[in-house]
Amino acid sequence: MINNFLFKQVDNSSLIVFRIIFGLLCFLESVGAIFTGWVKKAFIDPDFTFSFIGFEWLQPLPGYGMYAYYVLMGFFGLFIMVGFKYRFSALMFTLMWLGCYLMQKSSYNNHYYLLILLSAIMVIMPAHKHTSFDAKRNPNLQKNSMPNWCRWVFILQMFIVYSYASINKIYPDWLDLTVMELLMKGKQHYYLVGDLLQHRWVHYFLTYGGILFDGLIIPLLLFKPTRKWAFFASIFFHLFNSFIFQVGIFPYLSLAFALFFFEPKTIHNLFLKKKPFYEGSEIEIPKYHKLYLSLLGLYFLFQIGFPLRHHLIEDDVLWTEEGHRMSWRMMLRSKQGIATYKIVDQEKNQSQIVKLDDFLTRKQMRLATTKPDAIWQFAQHLKKQYEKNGQEIEVYVDCKISVNGKPYQQLTNPEIDLANIQWEPYKHANWLLPSK
Numbered sequence: 051m052i053n054n055f056l057f058k059q060v061d062n063s064s065l066i067v068f069r070i071i072f073g074l075l076c077f078l079e080s081v082g083a084i085f086t087g088w089v090k091k092a093f094i095d096p097d098f099t100f101s102f103i104g105f106e107w108l109q110p111l112p113g114y115g116m117y118a119y120y121v122l123m124g125f126f127g128l129f130i131m132v133g134f135k136y137r138f139s140a141l142m143f144t145l146m147w148l149g150c151y152l153m154q155k156s157s158y159n160n161h162y163y164l165l166i167l168l169s170a171i172m173v174i175m176p177a178h179k180h181t182s183f184d185a186k187r188n189p190n191l192q193k194n195s196m197p198n199w200c201r202w203v204f205i206l207q208m209f210i211v212y213s214y215a216s217i218n219k220i221y222p223d224w225l226d227l228t229v230m231e232l233l234m235k236g237k238q239h240y241y242l243v244g245d246l247l248q249h250r251w252v253h254y255f256l257t258y259g260g261i262l263f264d265g266l267i268i269p270l271l272l273f274k275p276t277r278k279w280a281f282f283a284s285i286f287f288h289l290f291n292s293f294i295f296q297v298g299i300f301p302y303l304s305l306a307f308a309l310f311f312f313e314p315k316t317i318h319n320l321f322l323k324k325k326p327f328y329e330g331s332e333i334e335i336p337k338y339h340k341l342y343l344s345l346l347g348l349y350f351l352f353q354i355g356f357p358l359r360h361h362l363i364e365d366d367v368l369w370t371e372e373g374h375r376m377s378w379r380m381m382l383r384s385k386q387g388i389a390t391y392k393i394v395d396q397e398k399n400q401s402q403i404v405k406l407d408d409f410l411t412r413k414q415m416r417l418a419t420t421k422p423d424a425i426w427q428f429a430q431h432l433k434k435q436y437e438k439n440g441q442e443i444e445v446y447v448d449c450k451i452s453v454n455g456k457p458y459q460q461l462t463n464p465e466i467d468l469a470n471i472q473w474e475p476y477k478h479a480n481w482l483l484p485s486k
Contacts, residue, residue: 179196180192240294391403391404392447462483
């Protein structure tokens, strides 16, 4: 039964159009990062880059090399769009985007992680079988259908993302409007809508509307009687996010997923009228279908389980940040921090306070005063810098943070030397003091 459902052939117009839109958005994300100055701020200006722990060896290219890196990514995005050497282009974009993601986290965004997943999924998709350079050069490649699992992979992936986004919002600071008030306060300078966004009824609408939208949008798109209205709600929701929060290509990528919810005939008639429509219903079960299904099953088990890991870690994830990333915890909190880094040279019996702006950009300073892993990493960086001058130092960090506008509390134990302890990726950091 499951094989018949997943390997039934359906018209592939939705996947073909999605490939074109996806490739275009990958191109725009890449070149947009250059022209908006994001590449300069994230990779060129900093003297030190906060990479993901364990990937310190993955560093930005020197000089203006990251501009060339992003231009090349943009070309791979265009190649995906037009279907030129499609699988190679999709794989290269995935690997290069993964590299960008891992080599810096000062500008961490859940949407960047999602783009890694979607790019990797696109590698295995038969999205180049029509309306592509590959199909034109090799007519034997051309096909008007695809297995039904191709659309359901995207639907299930987005169902997981939206469901966690909704569930994660169900906590006191979100429900009592604290988070939304803080988010909207930062938008009060916006032309025309800035004052409107400060109204309490708007906060209620956005707070509870966000929970309902994230939790219900996939089921409502799947249900034919509500599909059209759900799509209109998606347009409003995502364009609002694009304008207010400037979250790059994600709103438009999310709208593109609607292609997999509407009837294939509708998508075909709207976008690919010249392409023959696949009317059949053949079932083509590949030779290694059990292996394929096992790999997909493991992937989705990981996607479901990994965002829950913070429940196995001591204390609140809002406080420790342990288990926060890659868990679809989007715009859930606002953090402010004050940190003093003290360097102690026991041999010389000397100590000094570090001036953070001597080492870090303003954005990095926010990271190094609020995020425990970045605090530890910066302590390690200071140790290495002083080792170059033949000094063995200790680094003590006195950090206090405020979560969602609450009073500042002590985050780190200022009596523990962070320069000379190991990072434990699967354990709670015992140098973090408990939240109150």
